[in-house]
Amino acid sequence: MNILIFGTGNAAVFYIKDNKEFFENNIEIIAFIDNNEKKYKQKFIEKKVIAPNDIFKYTYDMILICSVYEEEIYEQLICEVGIEPKKIYTRKNFFEQIIFCWYDRKYDLYNKKILIIGEDFGADIKYRKYYERYKELFCIVGIISLNKINIIQNYQYDYILFTNLNSLLFQNYRDVKNDNLLNKEISDTNILLPMEVIQIYFNNIKEFQYGEKYDKKKFLVIRINMYPIGLGSIAMRVARGIAYAKKKDYIPVVDMKTIETQYLEEGEYGKINAYNKFFEQPSEYDMDDIKDAKHVLVMYSRKYCSKKEENEMVLPKIKKELYSKYCEFKKKFNNKRVLGVLFRGTDYANLKPYAHNIQPDLDSMVEMVKQKMLEWENFDLIYLCTEVQEACERFEDEFGKEKICYYPQLRYKSHTKKYLAEVNNDAKERVSQGKDYLVALNCLASCHSLIAGQCSGTEVALMINNNQYKNKYLFKLGKYGIDDI
Helix, strand or coil: CEEEEECCCHHHHHHHHHCHHHHHHHCEEEEEECCCHHHCCCEECCEEEECHHHHHHCCCCEEEECCCCHHHHHHHHHHHHCCCHHHEEEHHHHHHHHHHHHHHHHHCCCCCEEEEEECCCCHHHHHHHHHHHHCCCCEEEEEEEHHHHHHHHHCCCCEEEEECCCCCCCCCCCCHHHHCCCCHHHHCCCCEECHHHHHHHHCCCEEECCCCECCCCCEEEEECCCCCCCHHHHHHHHHHHHHHHHHHCCEEEEECCCCCCCCCCCCCCCCCCHHHHCECCCCCCCHHHHCCECCEEEEECCCCCCHHHHHHCCCCCECHHHHHHHHHHHHHHCCCCEEEEEECCCHHHHHCCCCCECCCCHHHHHHHHHHHHHHCCCCCEEEEEECEHHHHHHHHHHHCHHHEECCCCCCECCCCCCCHHHHCCCHHHHHHHHHHHHHHHHHHCCCCEEEECCCHHHHHHHHHCCCCCCEEEECCCCECCCCCC
C-alpha cells in the first residue's frame, strides 16, 4: 500500500512508531506533505517532504493526515488541492478501518490463550494483578518470571507475551530472540507476541451485553488501562472519552473498579470504584448501575483525539469536598495578582520517561520567573504548584517567604527514583495525596498568569482555566529519548 502522510511532527513519528509492525509489513511511505516550504529541501524519516500542490506528481493509494490540525488539513486537501474525500484518512479512521483489521486477522487475540513472561522477580503475583483487568479480552493461562522459564512446558498457550511492567508506556519491549532467553523452537515460531499488539486491542472499542436492562440506552465505559498513572493523565483520558461519548450519543461511565490501581486499598478491588474517590461521574450512572445493562461498550484509554474533539473536551468535576477545600485556599488570592508556576521535577527529571515532555530544571524555572515578572509587570504573589521540596525552599530564598504560597501537601526530595504514583505503598496515603494534587491544580487554574513545564498537570490547569490566563509561558524543550540524545 503506497501512501502519502500529511504532517512532519511528533504526531507522525509516534503514529508510525506505535504501529511499527503494521507499517513495516504493509506500507510504503512515498513522501511526507507539509505546508512549511522551509522543509521541502529536507528529509523526514528518510523520506522527501513535498508541498500540497505536488501531490498530483505521485501515485498513491491514500493520504494519511498525521497532525492535530486534521480538520483544517482535511478541508485544505478537498477544497484547495482537489483530493477525493475517499482517499483521505485521519489517524483515527486509518486505525479503525485498516490497522486494527490487519492486526485482528493476523493475531485474532479474542479468547486466545496467552502466557505472560515477565522480567521481574516475583512476576507471578505482580503481573497476575496487572493483567486481571484484561480478562474480558484475553485468556491469560499463566504468568511466570524468567527465573521459572523451565516450567513453560506445563502450560498450553497460543501466544507468549514477554513484557516489562516497569515501563509505563511499554517502551522497553525487548526482542527475546536476540536475548536468547527462550529456546530455539519457541523463538523460530510466530507465537511471540509484541506488546504493541496488546495496545492495539486496547484502542478498539468492544461491546458487551450484561443483561436486558436499559434497552434504549447505550453506555460507554471509559476504562483506564494503564497502571500506575497520575490523576492529571486520568482526567485527560476521561475528558477524551466523554467527548467521544457526546459525539456518539452514549452515556459515559468511568471505571476504576474492575481494574487494579494504586488508589485501591486491600480488599477494595472489584468492590470500590477508585475514580469516585476523586471525581464525580460524568453522568447519573455508576458501574453498579449498569451491571445488568443490555448495551455496554468498553473504551480503553484513547491515544488520539481530533482537534474538534479536543475543543469539546470537558474535564470531570472534582468531588464536592475537594471543591470546598479549593474555595477555602483560593481566598488567599482575593484582590491580588497571582503568578502561577508549575514545576514538575523528581520522577520526570530522574527517570526521563520516553516520549514525555522534557521538564525544565530548577535554575531555568527560577530565571524564567524572574524574567517574566519584569516583562508582565509585578505580581503580589507567586503560587507554586510542585511536588518538589527543594523547589519550595529555593523560591522562598529567591523571592521571599511572604511572596510565595503553595497548597499544603506532601512533597518529595528531588532525588526520588520512582514515579510518584508508585512512591508510597499505602493506598490510603496515595488517595490523600491525589486529592491534594487536584486541589492544587485547581488553585493553579485560578491564577492571573502561568509559567509551566509541559505535562498533564499543565494541560489540566489550562482546561480548568479555559485558557483565560492573561499571560502564559510554557517551556518547549522536546521529548525525552528523542530530543535529548
